[in-house]
Amino acid sequence: MSVQIVLGSKSDLKVAEKATAVLKELGVSYRICIASAHRTPELVDRLVSEADAEVFIAIAGLSAALPGVIAARTGRPVIGVPVSGALNLDAILSVVQMPPGIPVAAVGLDRGENAALLAAQILSLKDESIAAGLEEYRQKLKDKVIRDSQEVDA
Numbered sequence: 001m002s003v004q005i006v007l008g009s010k011s012d013l014k015v016a017e018k019a020t021a022v023l024k025e026l027g028v029s030y031r032i033c034i035a036s037a038h039r040t041p042e043l044v045d046r047l048v049s050e051a052d053a054e055v056f057i058a059i060a061g062l063s064a065a066l067p068g069v070i071a072a073r074t075g076r077p078v079i080g081v082p083v084s085g086a087l088n089l090d091a092i093l094s095v096v097q098m099p100p101g102i103p104v105a106a107v108g109l110d111r112g113e114n115a116a117l118l119a120a121q122i123l124s125l126k127d128e129s130i131a132a133g134l135e136e137y138r139q140k141l142k143d144k145v146i147r148d149s150q151e152v153d154a
Contacts, residue, residue: 001028001029001054001123001126001127001130002028002029002030002031002052002053002054003023003028003029003030003031003053003054003055003056003057003116003119003123004030004031004033004047004051004053004055004056004057005019005020005030005031005032005033005056005057005058005059006032006033006034006035006044006047006056006057006058006059006066006070007032007033007034007035007059007060008034008035008036008037008058008059008060008061008062008064008066008083009034009036009060009061010034011061011083012059012060012061012083014110015059015081015083015110015111015112016032016059016112017112018110018111018112018113018116019057019059019081019112019113019115019116019119020032020112020116021113021116022112022113022116022117022120022137023116023119023120025133025137026116026120026130026133026134026137027129027130027133028116028119028120028123028130028133030053031051031053033047035047035066036066037060037065037066037068037069038063038065041069044066044069044070044073045073048070048073048074049073051074053076054076054077054122054123055076055077055078055079055119055122055123056070056074056076056077056078056079057078057079057081057112057115057116057119058070058078058079058080058081058104059081059083059112059115060080060081060082060083060091060094061082061083061084061085061091062085062090062091063090063091063094064080064082064083064090064091064092064094064095065094066080067079067080067081067094067095067104067106068080068094068095068098068102068104071098071102071103071104072102077105077119077122078103078104078105079104079105079106079107079115079118079119080094080095080096080104080105080106080107080115081095081107081110081111081112081115082094082095082106082108082109082110083109083110084109084110088109091109092106092109105118117134117137120133120134121134
Protein backbone atom coordinates (compact mmCIF):
# COMPACT_ATOMS: atom_id res chain seq x y z
CA MET A 1 0.00 0.00 0.00
CA SER A 2 1.48 3.31 -0.99
CA VAL A 3 0.87 6.99 -1.57
CA GLN A 4 2.24 9.12 -4.41
CA ILE A 5 2.85 12.71 -3.33
CA VAL A 6 3.11 15.18 -6.20
CA LEU A 7 4.27 18.75 -5.67
CA GLY A 8 3.54 21.48 -8.16
CA SER A 9 6.93 23.01 -7.38
CA LYS A 10 9.83 22.71 -4.94
CA SER A 11 8.38 25.62 -2.96
CA ASP A 12 5.62 23.22 -1.79
CA LEU A 13 8.13 20.99 0.01
CA LYS A 14 7.37 22.31 3.52
CA VAL A 15 3.75 21.22 3.15
CA ALA A 16 4.85 17.84 1.80
CA GLU A 17 7.12 17.35 4.82
CA LYS A 18 4.05 17.52 7.07
CA ALA A 19 2.51 14.68 5.04
CA THR A 20 5.64 12.55 4.94
CA ALA A 21 6.13 12.85 8.72
CA VAL A 22 2.65 11.42 9.32
CA LEU A 23 3.03 8.69 6.69
CA LYS A 24 6.35 7.64 8.23
CA GLU A 25 4.80 7.54 11.70
CA LEU A 26 2.00 5.32 10.39
CA GLY A 27 4.35 3.07 8.42
CA VAL A 28 2.78 3.96 5.07
CA SER A 29 5.15 3.87 2.11
CA TYR A 30 5.22 6.84 -0.21
CA ARG A 31 7.04 8.41 -3.11
CA ILE A 32 7.43 12.12 -3.69
CA CYS A 33 8.09 14.02 -6.89
CA ILE A 34 7.62 17.41 -8.53
CA ALA A 35 5.49 17.76 -11.65
CA SER A 36 3.76 20.93 -12.78
CA ALA A 37 0.29 20.70 -14.32
CA HIS A 38 1.13 23.69 -16.52
CA ARG A 39 4.86 23.49 -17.18
CA THR A 40 5.31 19.70 -17.43
CA PRO A 41 1.92 18.18 -18.34
CA GLU A 42 3.62 15.25 -20.11
CA LEU A 43 5.45 14.41 -16.87
CA VAL A 44 2.18 14.50 -14.93
CA ASP A 45 0.58 12.16 -17.49
CA ARG A 46 3.49 9.73 -17.33
CA LEU A 47 3.64 9.86 -13.55
CA VAL A 48 -0.04 9.04 -13.16
CA SER A 49 -0.02 6.27 -15.74
CA GLU A 50 3.10 4.62 -14.28
CA ALA A 51 2.41 5.10 -10.56
CA ASP A 52 1.60 2.00 -8.57
CA ALA A 53 0.25 4.06 -5.66
CA GLU A 54 -3.27 3.50 -4.37
CA VAL A 55 -3.75 7.16 -3.41
CA PHE A 56 -2.36 10.44 -4.73
CA ILE A 57 -1.71 13.55 -2.67
CA ALA A 58 -1.33 16.61 -4.90
CA ILE A 59 0.11 19.73 -3.29
CA ALA A 60 -0.07 22.99 -5.24
CA GLY A 61 -0.42 26.71 -4.84
CA LEU A 62 -1.41 29.56 -7.16
CA SER A 63 -3.97 28.13 -9.55
CA ALA A 64 -3.62 24.68 -7.92
CA ALA A 65 -4.68 22.80 -11.05
CA LEU A 66 -2.48 19.80 -10.22
CA PRO A 67 -5.00 17.83 -8.10
CA GLY A 68 -7.68 18.16 -10.78
CA VAL A 69 -5.32 17.25 -13.60
CA ILE A 70 -4.27 14.11 -11.74
CA ALA A 71 -7.90 13.24 -10.95
CA ALA A 72 -8.79 13.60 -14.63
CA ARG A 73 -6.22 10.93 -15.45
CA THR A 74 -6.93 8.27 -12.80
CA GLY A 75 -9.80 6.59 -11.02
CA ARG A 76 -7.74 6.32 -7.83
CA PRO A 77 -8.40 8.73 -4.95
CA VAL A 78 -6.75 12.15 -5.22
CA ILE A 79 -6.35 14.41 -2.20
CA GLY A 80 -5.69 18.04 -2.99
CA VAL A 81 -3.73 20.31 -0.66
CA PRO A 82 -3.94 24.00 -1.53
CA VAL A 83 -0.83 25.92 -0.53
CA SER A 84 -1.09 29.34 1.08
CA GLY A 85 0.35 32.33 -0.68
CA ALA A 86 -0.69 35.58 -2.28
CA LEU A 87 -3.73 34.00 -3.94
CA ASN A 88 -5.10 31.69 -1.22
CA LEU A 89 -8.64 31.81 -2.54
CA ASP A 90 -7.58 30.75 -6.04
CA ALA A 91 -5.73 27.72 -4.69
CA ILE A 92 -8.65 26.70 -2.48
CA LEU A 93 -11.25 27.10 -5.22
CA SER A 94 -9.13 25.18 -7.74
CA VAL A 95 -9.10 22.19 -5.40
CA VAL A 96 -12.70 22.26 -4.17
CA GLN A 97 -14.56 23.39 -7.29
CA MET A 98 -14.12 20.29 -9.44
CA PRO A 99 -16.70 19.48 -12.10
CA PRO A 100 -19.15 16.61 -11.55
CA GLY A 101 -17.59 13.21 -12.15
CA ILE A 102 -13.98 14.17 -11.40
CA PRO A 103 -13.78 14.43 -7.60
CA VAL A 104 -10.82 15.62 -5.58
CA ALA A 105 -10.84 15.30 -1.80
CA ALA A 106 -9.74 18.59 -0.28
CA VAL A 107 -8.01 19.45 2.96
CA GLY A 108 -7.26 22.90 4.36
CA LEU A 109 -4.52 25.30 3.35
CA ASP A 110 -1.08 23.79 3.98
CA ARG A 111 -2.62 20.79 5.77
CA GLY A 112 -0.26 18.13 4.46
CA GLU A 113 -0.69 16.16 7.66
CA ASN A 114 -4.45 15.94 7.11
CA ALA A 115 -3.90 14.77 3.55
CA ALA A 116 -1.63 12.01 4.87
CA LEU A 117 -4.20 11.00 7.48
CA LEU A 118 -6.96 10.88 4.88
CA ALA A 119 -4.77 8.80 2.57
CA ALA A 120 -4.03 6.44 5.47
CA GLN A 121 -7.74 6.17 6.27
CA ILE A 122 -8.41 5.14 2.67
CA LEU A 123 -5.60 2.58 2.76
CA SER A 124 -6.74 1.29 6.17
CA LEU A 125 -9.87 -0.13 4.55
CA LYS A 126 -7.65 -2.94 3.22
CA ASP A 127 -4.75 -2.88 5.68
CA GLU A 128 -5.35 -3.60 9.36
CA SER A 129 -1.87 -2.45 10.40
CA ILE A 130 -2.57 1.02 9.01
CA ALA A 131 -5.94 1.03 10.80
CA ALA A 132 -4.19 0.16 14.06
CA GLY A 133 -1.64 2.91 13.47
CA LEU A 134 -4.44 5.41 12.95
CA GLU A 135 -6.05 4.38 16.23
CA GLU A 136 -2.73 4.90 18.02
CA TYR A 137 -2.28 8.27 16.33
CA ARG A 138 -5.71 9.44 17.47
CA GLN A 139 -5.08 8.20 20.99
CA LYS A 140 -1.88 10.27 21.11
CA LEU A 141 -3.91 13.32 20.07
CA LYS A 142 -6.43 12.65 22.85
CA ASP A 143 -3.69 12.10 25.41
CA LYS A 144 -2.04 15.39 24.47
CA VAL A 145 -5.30 17.32 24.95
CA ILE A 146 -5.78 15.73 28.36
CA ARG A 147 -2.19 16.55 29.40
CA ASP A 148 -2.56 20.12 28.14
CA SER A 149 -5.81 20.52 30.07
CA GLN A 150 -4.21 19.22 33.25
CA GLU A 151 -1.33 21.66 32.84
CA VAL A 152 -3.57 24.72 32.53
CA ASP A 153 -5.89 23.48 35.29
CA ALA A 154 -3.02 23.09 37.77
